[in-house]
Amino acid sequence: METLLGLYHGLTIALLPTNLLYCLVGALIGTLIGVLPGLGPVATVAMLLPVTLYLPPVTALIMLSGIYYGAQYGGSTTAILVNLPGENSSVVTCLDGYQMARQGRAGPALAVAALGSLFAGCVATLFIAFFAPPLAVLALLFGPSEYFALMVLGLIAAIVLAQGSLLKALGMIVLGLLLASVGTDLNSSLGRMTFGIPELADGIGFVPLAMGVFAVGEIIKNLEKPEERSLVTGDISNLWPTKDDFRRSWPAVLRGTALGSVLGLLPGGGAMLSSFAAYALEKRLSREPERFGRGAIEGVAAPESANNAGAQTSFIPLLTLGIPANAVIALMAGAMMIHGIQPGPQVLTKNPELFWGVVASMLIGNVMLVIINLPLIRIWVALLKIPYHLLYPAILVFCCIGVYSINKSVFEVSLLLVFGLMGYLFLKLRLEPAPLLLAFVLGPLMEENLRRAMVLSHGDPTVFATRPISAGLLLLALALLALVTLPIFRRTRDVAFKEEG
Amino acid sequence: MRRIDNVTDLVSGLLLVGLALLALTLTWPLRLGSATQMGPGYVPRLLCYLQIGLGLMIIAQSLVTQGGPLEKWAPRPIVWVLAGLAFFTFAIERLGLVAAVIGLVLLSCLAHRGTRPLEAALLGIGLAVFSVLLFVEALGLPILVWPGFGD
Numbered sequence: 001m002e003t004l005l006g007l008y009h010g011l012t013i014a015l016l017p018t019n020l021l022y023c024l025v026g027a028l029i030g031t032l033i034g035v036l037p038g039l040g041p042v043a044t045v046a047m048l049l050p051v052t053l054y055l056p057p058v059t060a061l062i063m064l065s066g067i068y069y070g071a072q073y074g075g076s077t078t079a080i081l082v083n084l085p086g087e088n089s090s091v092v093t094c095l096d097g098y099q100m101a102r103q104g105r106a107g108p109a110l111a112v113a114a115l116g117s118l119f120a121g122c123v124a125t126l127f128i129a130f131f132a133p134p135l136a137v138l139a140l141l142f143g144p145s146e147y148f149a150l151m152v153l154g155l156i157a158a159i160v161l162a163q164g165s166l167l168k169a170l171g172m173i174v175l176g177l178l179l180a181s182v183g184t185d186l187n188s189s190l191g192r193m194t195f196g197i198p199e200l201a202d203g204i205g206f207v208p209l210a211m212g213v214f215a216v217g218e219i220i221k222n223l224e225k226p227e228e229r230s231l232v233t234g235d236i237s238n239l240w241p242t243k244d245d246f247r248r249s250w251p252a253v254l255r256g257t258a259l260g261s262v263l264g265l266l267p268g269g270g271a272m273l274s275s276f277a278a279y280a281l282e283k284r285l286s287r288e289p290e291r292f293g294r295g296a297i298e299g300v301a302a303p304e305s306a307n308n309a310g311a312q313t314s315f316i317p318l319l320t321l322g323i324p325a326n327a328v329i330a331l332m333a334g335a336m337m338i339h340g341i342q343p344g345p346q347v348l349t350k351n352p353e354l355f356w357g358v359v360a361s362m363l364i365g366n367v368m369l370v371i372i373n374l375p376l377i378r379i380w381v382a383l384l385k386i387p388y389h390l391l392y393p394a395i396l397v398f399c400c401i402g403v404y405s406i407n408k409s410v411f412e413v414s415l416l417l418v419f420g421l422m423g424y425l426f427l428k429l430r431l432e433p434a435p436l437l438l439a440f441v442l443g444p445l446m447e448e449n450l451r452r453a454m455v456l457s458h459g460d461p462t463v464f465a466t467r468p469i470s471a472g473l474l475l476l477a478l479a480l481l482a483l484v485t486l487p488i489f490r491r492t493r494d495v496a497f498k499e500e501g
Numbered sequence: 502m503r504r505i506d507n508v509t510d511l512v513s514g515l516l517l518v519g520l521a522l523l524a525l526t527l528t529w530p531l532r533l534g535s536a537t538q539m540g541p542g543y544v545p546r547l548l549c550y551l552q553i554g555l556g557l558m559i560i561a562q563s564l565v566t567q568g569g570p571l572e573k574w575a576p577r578p579i580v581w582v583l584a585g586l587a588f589f590t591f592a593i594e595r596l597g598l599v600a601a602v603i604g605l606v607l608l609s610c611l612a613h614r615g616t617r618p619l620e621a622a623l624l625g626i627g628l629a630v631f632s633v634l635l636f637v638e639a640l641g642l643p644i645l646v647w648p649g650f651g652d
Contacts, residue, residue, distance in 0.1 A: 430509055447544045
């Protein structure tokens with residue numbers, strides 16, 4: 001009952017004209033960057049953070065979250081029509097979506113992707129509305145040692161479920177934590193690693209770091225390769241799926257939604273993992289697995305539903321525990337902190353209008369996105385023809401102005417340069433930058449909770465093992481680490497991520 | 502000694518160890534404190550040791566595993582993208598937004614071989630106008646537009 005009241009309250013906020021407008025803006029920008037390969041939600045949300053300073057917090061978050069789930073819709077368009085994933089969460093959609101387009105069935109593929117996403121988005125929103133409040137109550141029981149353990153679990157889970165070398169990802173986490181410790185120490189007000197630069201006393205800026213690593217570094221990397229001409233395949237005159245398409249799709253949509261909603265909850269989960277897992281599941285359950293990769297509509301329906309569901313439920317850890325599940329959500333945590341709101345269980349009690357407003361806006365945003373994506377598909381197809389060499393200078397301009405406008409600090413713009421180079425280096429060395437950003441956001445909180453826990457326990461580190469909740473969380477983290485080193489799991493994990501090849 | 506195959510991981514490990522050593526020197530003078538009353542240096546130093554450990558493990562692993570050679574570096578995009586950013590940093594408070602944006606666009610366009618000069622010029626002017634309209638006029642950010650008399 002309370003949930004329904006909350007949702008109603010949220011709808012009255014989300015339906016305010018300003019919020020509706022920014023929800024639409026977010027959905028449009030999200031679709032745009034989803035469609036354009038080479039520009040992802042992390043860079044875009046980072047670029048728009050400064051703009052959101054001038055908006056009320058609810059409006060800001062409504063827009064930013066619209067960008068995140070909007071990108072899941074847009075990403076499928078590029079995957080289906082051009083065989084390029086617009087977002088990394090649509091990598092698997094390329095497999096069957098593009099085959100359908102080559103068979104002249106681009107329309108039904110796009111329609112099933114959009115309708116599946118709509119269904120998944122609505123279910124995931126209700127999932128948040130019903131699931132988050134009780135979790136937030138539970139989180140209020142947490143003391144510093146539990147929080148510390150929870151963040152350790154979050155960081156470990158984030159890398160276990162991601163791609164690439166485990167040791168390198170761990171190294172990036174520690175580097176992120178180390179970068180987060182730059183600046184004034186709160187207890188002693190002594191500067192740490194500031195090189196005597198006064199601007200570093202407040203720590204390294206979150207925005208220049210995120211933009212440098214994710215936008216500038218990516219641009220340099222993308223420019224290494226000669227520009228690819230995108231060829232749009234298929235005729236999209238007929239959008240409506242056939243009866244047979246519907247019959248095949250709906251169970252896949254249901255399974256994708258369920259899987260995505262659950263995987264989105266996990267720290268480190270979210271859109272990408274959900275789509276890979278959903279595709280693998282469909283293929284395994286199908287009676288004719290040989291159809292996959294040759295234009296099976298289930299292969300579009302399941303991952304597209306799953307990535308949208310996962311994108312949305314990955315807000316739950318942020319809103320209830322204050323722990324961002326992935327890099328985009330970490331940026332939203334940054335946006336909340338810029339507005340003086342500490343993400344965590346207290347959001348629901350102290351800023352209910354923020355929580356319910358954002359949740360309700362997701363329902364509205366998903367409906368908007370179907371309208372944006374289906375009837376207006378031709379506009380997005382036209383945008384696919386923008387060449388990258390005209391796009392990247394514009395991205396650089398927005399990054400620079402964005403960073404400068406936060407504090408009017410020339411120093412922060414120069415940090416953009418440093419982190420841009422570092423980001424490129426990371427990409428070259430195949431060091432995943434996402435765990436670094438996640439750790440950077442969690443760093444100050446982890447240190448604070450660690451110190452507090454140690455004061456309370458009089459310097460006894462066994463406190464983490466003797467308090468049941470924190471012990472449980474740490475055991476789970478250890479189990480995850482152990483699991484990933486097991487050869488069987490390693491192999492399945494690699495296979496899951498290599499599905500695209 | 503046989504040739505090291507996994508150079509990418511070897512360099513990654515060295516980079517992590519190097520950065521940790523740098524951080525360790527920088528935080529060395531800070532008071533460590535005790536576990537109960539941690540000083541400002543406690544957590545950073547702990548992290549440095551952890552990172553050195555991980556870096557060494559990555560190095561060790563790189564010596565026994567297969568992996569590609571180091572990817573080739575492309576100097577052109579690095580130089581021109583960074584030059585564009587450096588120009589913006591220099592110009593934004595001295596020459597104003599319009600000059601900073603046009604300079605950034607022109608320099609960064611050099612990073613891509615095929616961009617025609619006219620294209621770059623039009624893009625620069627277009628983005629400069631757009632930025633002034635969006636950031637200064639619409640959002641009202643206090644940014645210097647032209648060199649000279651303040652905002």
